[in-house]
Amino acid sequence: MRRTGREHNDTKHLLDDIEALPTHLGIDAWIVNGVSWGSTLALAYAQAYPDRVLGMVLFAVTTTSRREGDWITEGVGAIFPEAWDRFARHAEEAGTGYQRGTSEQPRTRLVAAYSALLESADPAVREAASQEWALWEDTHVAIGAGGFRRDPRWADDRFRHAFVRLATHYWSHDGFCAPPLLQRMDRLRGIPATLIHGRRDISSPLVTAWELHRAWPGSRLIVDEGDGHGGASMAEAWRRANDDLVSAAGR
Structure with missing residues (x-):
């Protein structure tokens, strides 16, 4: 791609x-x-x-x-801890430098970690990161949407990669x-x-x-x-x- x-x-x-x-x-x-x-x-x-x-x-x-970007990628994990654990663990295990810790500990932001994964030269790394992000998106909108359901647009690889790449790019820069x-x-x-x-x-x-x-x-x-x-x-x-x-x- x-x-x-x-x-x-x-x-x-x-x-x-x-x-x-x-x-x-x-x-x-x-x-x-x-x-x-x-x-x-x-x-x-x-x-x-x-x-x-x-x-x-x-x-x-x-x-x-910055507050909104950190909330939607990290803070809201307090409401969906099981799903967020998977979402964060993927970034940790992918070697991005992201590590969970207290707010006092300097660390890579999770959204920045995913942005880096979407820029990987390895298409398999980009694919895995885009899939994990898409699953997290479906999870944190579930309450307002009346329950968890997959967005059918994620089945389109081109859409999913473009969406996640742009979202992580803008959010990691506080919308510029x-x-x-x-x-x-x-x-x-x-x-x-x-x-x-x-x-x-x-x-x-x-x-x-x-x-x-x-x-x-x-x-x-x-x-x-x-x-x-x-x-x-x-x-x-x-x-x-x-x-x-x-x-x-x-x-």
Whole structure:
């Protein structure tokens, strides 16, 4: 399986690509949406180009901070200890330098260990790491999704390898957002926004959406008590929020 270099694959390059679209189409300003990692990208875009943004709707809110990356790969193991033991043990036994220990002990981050495995020259190493990551993904979304089930997309080797390689690349670099997005919320002053998040989202706990809402005067936070990292009722709230912004913009 052919792999491309990652040296130009970062958030800055993605923002350049996004900004090229309204420039090409002659769009002065637009409503920006983002879901999950896409909400990180939407926030980064709005902070870079605030004059382009009429309003925002963020769904399953993330900012890809160091805290979030460590939670989804390590902290949430407190809820799924059996599955996390397997996930961590694979990185330990693969010779990445990762070792479990207390927070006081300097060590390789687990997400960085998996990122290194996905860059191995040995296709068998990449395959095994992508399979373990995919199993962990299915595990930690299980509560909000109504139970464990395999994502059928993992059966596609190309999709699985690309997904895991990019996820570990961005998460191990804190989304290439420096300083962190929450420290730049002054850039979004005056931009209306709706944040939609599930109470049962174990993978991305509500605290991130709450802190973003607190730092963003004029934003509205909708907490769906029954959903996790997405669901039908959240999607309906997403649709209504966009309709409201379109009406307010008079478009």
